[in-house]
Amino acid sequence: MHSLIELWESVRGFIATGGNVLYIVAFVLFVMWMLIIERFWFVFREYPIMRDKIIGDWNARADTTSWYAHKIREAWISQASVELNARMNVIKTLVAVCPMVGLLGTVTGMIAVFEVMALVGTGNPRMMASGISMATIPTMAGMVAALSGVFVTSKLEDKVKQAVHLLEDSMPHH
Numbered sequence: 001m002h003s004l005i006e007l008w009e010s011v012r013g014f015i016a017t018g019g020n021v022l023y024i025v026a027f028v029l030f031v032m033w034m035l036i037i038e039r040f041w042f043v044f045r046e047y048p049i050m051r052d053k054i055i056g057d058w059n060a061r062a063d064t065t066s067w068y069a070h071k072i073r074e075a076w077i078s079q080a081s082v083e084l085n086a087r088m089n090v091i092k093t094l095v096a097v098c099p100m101v102g103l104l105g106t107v108t109g110m111i112a113v114f115e116v117m118a119l120v121g122t123g124n125p126r127m128m129a130s131g132i133s134m135a136t137i138p139t140m141a142g143m144v145a146a147l148s149g150v151f152v153t154s155k156l157e158d159k160v161k162q163a164v165h166l167l168e169d170s171m172p173h174h
Contacts, residue, residue: 017130018137019112021105025138028101029145032094035087036152043159047084051167054080058171065173073171080167084160088153095149102142109135 015022054076063069112131120127 014137017133018141019105019108019134021101021108021134021138022141024101024104025098025141025145028094028098029148032091032098032145032149035091035094036149036156039087039091039156042086043084043156043163047080047163050080050083051163051170054167055170070173073173077164077168077171081164084163088157088160091149091153091156095146095153098146098149099139099142102139102145105138105142106135109133109138 058064058073058076061069061072064073109131112134113128114131116124116127116131122128
């Protein structure tokens with residue numbers, strides 16, 4: 001319990017140093033990762049059930065060579081592709097938003113520096129230091145958040161493309 005309190009205090013200190021924009025970065029990061037986890041859950045848990053049903057329905061068809069059968073196959077593959085790609089654009093958007101939110105922290109931190117300079121001049125660097133940390137820490141946090149999403153999203157997109165191709169290959173049409 002004591003270590004959790006220490007962890008919480010260090011997080012609070014980090015947020016106090018970086019400013020309130022870090023709450024926005026944390027919120028965007030949380031939503032992004034919840035969507036990423038949901039997509040991985042779908043790809044590895046729910047989609048295999050859907051894929052097996054589609055393949056079973058295709059193999060149960062007597063006609064797999066006519067124009068109508070070809071269109072049905074295309075529709076099933078398209079439906080699976082739509083399900084697999086659901087929320088991927090939202091995830092990519094959140095990845096792109098993370099650095100922008102970090103830059104918002106840069107702007108607010110620089111405003112704090114200019115306010116200190118307007119009040120006391122440039123003779124007190126200690127007072128300007130808090131604004132400088134409010135300008136740099138959110139930028140760093142936004143970039144780290146975006147990088148974590150870029151790598152995982154790239155891997156997830158590869159899995160989705162692979163799943164669609166495997167479905168197409170599992171449904172031969174002669």
